[in-house]
Amino acid sequence: MVTKSIPVLPFAWYERAQRRKQSALTPIWEVLDQVKDPEIPVLSIWDLGVLCDLQAIDGKYVVSITPTYSGCPAMETIRADIAAALEAAQLQPYEIVTRLSPAWTTDWLSPQGREQLQAYGIAPPAGGGCAHAQGLTPEAGIECPHCSSSNTRRISEFGSTACKALFQCQDCQEPFDYFKHF
Template sequence: MVTATPARPRTAADVRAVVAAVPDPELPMVTIEQLGILRDIRVAETGRVTVDITPTYSGCPAMDAIRADIVAALGADGVDDVEVRLVLAPAWTTDWITPAGRRALRDNGIAPPHSAGSERPGPVALTLAVRCPHCGSPDTRELSRFGSTACKSLWACRACQEPFDHVKAL
């Protein structure tokens, strides 16, 4: 005779580990945690899970896919009562990309953004050059303000002649 094992209560840390591993659909080499869009997770006594995410910019078309991926990942882990909320304030900034996320972008041929400086008072830093993620040369030029997604621009390296995406600093 087989008996059903009762579901174990989920802690916020358990749930966060599952959600943090969800890849970004437009930048699959980084997770939503590494990208900095995973904001908060709450687990109610009833077992209901609420996940707060912040889009990289308002109107980001990937948010519906991210919401569905979070629900699917938690469902596969036995969590069926899930609410995913979009939190627009404070607005996302590229400063929220983790060092591991920046490395993953660079390792996959995408130039990570410079710090947007939102955490520091003072003058706003300008991006005068973007280092090529392939050869490291600063001798690059912007080909198009818009790349493969609206949050990236298209650049080319004059040294190695390779095109690459650059995540825009916001």
């Protein structure tokens, strides 16, 4: 069972937030906030953690992104959407680079992103690495995003996309996606 506790923000998220806060490029970060994950359109790439960094190097905007999973098919669309957003705001020249390391983790999800997932009907990842053995998806107990019951069970380890598992609520009977801890 998942017990309610004071939400402690992962350090990884704090680091990201600091990097952005200390950046002098606030208006450009805000342009990039318009870019959403194509499969979860409520979530911006910043809130998802796919957008790692933004720098101005030699008069060029360098946007660093990282794939969630190795085979994430959304990366091409995300690149195109970033390019479109920057061009629409007349922010050129720019370069979009893919960064593999450090590997993306759900600890990079912003607190706002977690709330948005929940509101969209997707249960956000539970806890940090210590909440479950090795951080793998539990068999039960993920809180239902519809009725908040914890009386739920895992139907499938792999859901509609690689980053989600499928659960069902035993109380309201609704099936729902769970954004896997990764």
